[in-house]
Amino acid sequence: MNAPGRDPHPRGWWAMVLSDIHFWVPLAVLMGGLLLLRFIR
Amino acid sequence: MLPVSSSQFPAAIQDASRPRKLQLLGILSGFAAGAWLGAAEAPTKLVSIGISPMVISLIMVIGVFLARWSLPALILGTSSVRADVRQAPHLIIWALLAGCLWAVANTLTIFAIRDIGLSIAFPLWNSNSLLGILWGFLFFNELHQAGWRRRVGVLGGALVMCLGATLLAVASSARGPAAHSLHGVWAALGAGILWGTMYIPYRKAYLTGMNPLSFVTFFSFGELGTMTVLSVSSLGLAPLWQELLSARSVIFWLMLGGFVWVIGDVFQQYAAKYVGISRGIPLSNSNQLWGLLWGILVFGELHGRSSSIYLEVIGGSLLMMLGVGAIAFSSATGREQIRWREAAIRESDRYGVATDFVEARMDGRQVLGEAKPSRSGLDWLLVVAATGVFVTFAAMARVPQMSLHWGPAAVLTALLFLFLVICGLTLWRTTRFN
Numbered sequence: 001m002n003a004p005g006r007d008p009h010p011r012g013w014w015a016m017v018l019s020d021i022h023f024w025v026p027l028a029v030l031m032g033g034l035l036l037l038r039f040i041r
Numbered sequence: 042m043l044p045v046s047s048s049q050f051p052a053a054i055q056d057a058s059r060p061r062k063l064q065l066l067g068i069l070s071g072f073a074a075g076a077w078l079g080a081a082e083a084p085t086k087l088v089s090i091g092i093s094p095m096v097i098s099l100i101m102v103i104g105v106f107l108a109r110w111s112l113p114a115l116i117l118g119t120s121s122v123r124a125d126v127r128q129a130p131h132l133i134i135w136a137l138l139a140g141c142l143w144a145v146a147n148t149l150t151i152f153a154i155r156d157i158g159l160s161i162a163f164p165l166w167n168s169n170s171l172l173g174i175l176w177g178f179l180f181f182n183e184l185h186q187a188g189w190r191r192r193v194g195v196l197g198g199a200l201v202m203c204l205g206a207t208l209l210a211v212a213s214s215a216r217g218p219a220a221h222s223l224h225g226v227w228a229a230l231g232a233g234i235l236w237g238t239m240y241i242p243y244r245k246a247y248l249t250g251m252n253p254l255s256f257v258t259f260f261s262f263g264e265l266g267t268m269t270v271l272s273v274s275s276l277g278l279a280p281l282w283q284e285l286l287s288a289r290s291v292i293f294w295l296m297l298g299g300f301v302w303v304i305g306d307v308f309q310q311y312a313a314k315y316v317g318i319s320r321g322i323p324l325s326n327s328n329q330l331w332g333l334l335w336g337i338l339v340f341g342e343l344h345g346r347s348s349s350i351y352l353e354v355i356g357g358s359l360l361m362m363l364g365v366g367a368i369a370f371s372s373a374t375g376r377e378q379i380r381w382r383e384a385a386i387r388e389s390d391r392y393g394v395a396t397d398f399v400e401a402r403m404d405g406r407q408v409l410g411e412a413k414p415s416r417s418g419l420d421w422l423l424v425v426a427a428t429g430v431f432v433t434f435a436a437m438a439r440v441p442q443m444s445l446h447w448g449p450a451a452v453l454t455a456l457l458f459l460f461l462v463i464c465g466l467t468l469w470r471t472t473r474f475n
Contacts, residue, residue, distance in 0.1 A: 013131045016392055022180060022245055026138050029238040033145040036231040040152050040224050041275065 063405055064372040066471050067315030070308045071324025071369070073464035076457055077305030079331025081298050082150070082163070083339065092291070094151035095272045096284045100292050102144060102268040104299025104431075109261035111427035112303060113254035114420035116474055121414035125255035129394050132251050133259050135242035140263020142242075146235035147264075148271060149228040156225025158342055161354075163332040164206040164361060165229035171199050172237025173322035181244050182380035183319040187373065194371030195319055198364035202323065205360030208353050240318040243310060248385040249394050250402035252475060253310030257303070293438035296431065301457075308464060315405070316372060317381065323368045326361070331453075333358050338449035405472030 017023050113122060126133065146166070153162035174195060177183030184192055246256045272281050285292070305328070312321035333354070336342040343350060373381070382403070389399045401408045468474055 013392060017131055017134055020391070022241055023134070023138070025176075026135075026142060026238050026241050029235060030138065030142050030145065033142065033149065033231055033235045036227065037145060037148060037152075037271070040149070040228050 059404060060375070060378055062471055063315045066405075066467060067312050067317075067321060068324060068369050068372065069464050069467055071312035071316065071321055072327060073460040074305045074308035074312055074325040075327030075329075076331050076460045077301055077308060077328075078325060079163075079305075079328035080335060080453065080457055081302035081305055082154070082328075082332050083298065083335045092288050093276065093284055094148065094155060095275050096281065096288060097295055098144070098148040098151050099268050099272045099281075100285070100288065100295040101147065101299040101302070102264050104296030105303050106261045106265045106299075107296070107427040107430055108300040108303035109257045111424045112307065113258050114416070114423040117252070117254055117414040118416035118420045119258075119423070120412075120417065121252060122255040122258050124412070124414075125251050126259075128398050129246075129249050129251055129392065131392050132246050132249060132256070135245055136256050136259035137263035137266075139239045139242035139256075140260040140265075141267040142235045142239040142263075143260070144264040144267035144271070146232040146239070148268070149232040149235070153225045153229035153232060157222055157229065158336070162225065162229040163329045163336075164202075164357060165226060166233040166236065167326040167329050167361070168203065168206055168230065169233040169235075169237030169240075170202060170323040170326050172234060173240045174199055174319040176238065176241050177244065177317055177319035180241060180384075181248060181317065182377075182384040183317045183373075184377065185380040186376040187371075188376075191371040191374065191377075194367045195323075198367030198371070199323060200364070201367065202326070202361045202364035205357040205362075205364065208357030208360065237322070240313060240322055243313045244318045245388065247310075247314035248381070248399070248403070249388045249392065250385075250399040252402070253307060253314060254474060257307060257310060289434070289437050290439040293431070293434040296434060300431070304461065311468060320368050320372065323365050327365050329361055330358055334449075334453060339446050339453065341444055341446065402475060405475050407473075407475055 113119070150162060150166060153166065157165075174184070178185070184195060187195075243256070247253070276284065288295075305325075309321065309325040312324055315321075316324070343354065385399050385403060386396070388394070389396055395408075398408050401411075407413070
């Protein structure tokens with residue numbers, strides 16, 4: 001059941017993650033949320 | 042992107058009624074999520090008895106952490122979590138990220154409730170549904186080839202919900218201390234943006250085949266880690282410990298709020314999985330109505346206000362519910378579901394996840410030959426430990442000195458359990474929680 005094309009090295013999917021916009025959009029919103037929390041406190 | 046062929050997802054065309062069943066299941070899950078998520082906010086009313094919002098949020102997250110580990114262990118066993126991670130290890134990162142977003146959003150909601158009240162703050166952060174529709178459309182092919190009627194249903198429903206939220210925001214201007222009301226509005230809207238964006242990791246996980254129960258397990262590390270850092274950096278370790286000690290008589294109630302939230306969130310995860318985030322989030326946002334019911338009937342919010350404020354709040358809530366109804370009746374058709382599957386193939390290609398695994402999980406079933414999940418001694422240990430923590434704090438708990446109406450609270454609680462039984466049984470019969 002394992003995918004034949006999967007890179008066995010963790011750095012392989014780390015590179016995929018870091019080049020994925022689905023990762024950066026939530027990360028940017030998280031940073032904005034932390035700034036807002038700091039402002040409100 | 043190549044179109045999906047029947048050979049890529051052969052089982053998808055074998056049972057024509059399966060997609061329809063899963064759509065209905067997703068809608069039911071969305072409504073159950075609304076009831077439970079709405080009830081979970083009620084304990085945050087304790088903010089009015091002088092506990093720091095940070096401490097309240099931290100205690101809730103501890104309850105959430107316990108629930109997010111014990112519930113999956115009880116329902117499927119941690120062996121299913123390990124099996125999911127072996128298939129898609131990269132999703133751990135998204136689960137952690139979603140947990141961080143949740144923790145910050147939850148803290149903002151505590152500030153919002155303190156400054157503008159539960160019945161007003163709710164609709165403001167529920168603007169997350171608009172963002173969910175946007176992200177679903179942009180990133181996951183949701184509402185693509187949906188037909189104009191369904192697009193109007195979803196977008197129109199979301200806009201009607203915004204109108205309702207605006208009406209409630211107008212009502213907020215006549216309530217609460219003016220010095221903090223703007224901060225409260227910003228906090229509630231900020232929470233909405235964070236929660237709306239949190240559904241990107243959710244949808245990504247489910248398009249790649251992860252079980253919602255596995256996702257929430259890793260999610261919990263992100264939320265507890267973030268909340269611990271926020272609390273310690275905000276208050277300092279020693280003052281935080283002192284606050285926790287002084288709050289020990291209400292810790293149980295806050296942890297219970299976190300536990301109730303997790304049950305709602307699990308239903309919400311199944312809604313996001315089976316009807317997508319553009320529909321799942323607005324449906325879960327029916328928690329606004331439940332929050333309103335708890336706020337007004339149990340906690341006596343808005344008591345003594347003018348009738349025009351009541352009319353604005355009730356009218357705004359009804360508008361939001363009308364929008365939710367329009368969205369619920371705009372479920373995804375076959376062509377739109379094919380576009381969902383294209384997004385799933387994109388994800389499985391990118392991260393090298395087995396296609397048969399993704400296909401099976403999208404259909405709410407196991408892969409042929411996959412071992413059935415089973416519970417081990419470790420699972421029972423997790424359940425017993427979590428129960429022990431709750432029982433210990435329940436023994437220390439005191440009913441807060443607040444004006445509460447227990448009759449309506451009992452009725453609302455009975456309705457919650459009705460949703461739990463109906464939706465839980467339907468999920469079990471249709472998918473075995475896969």
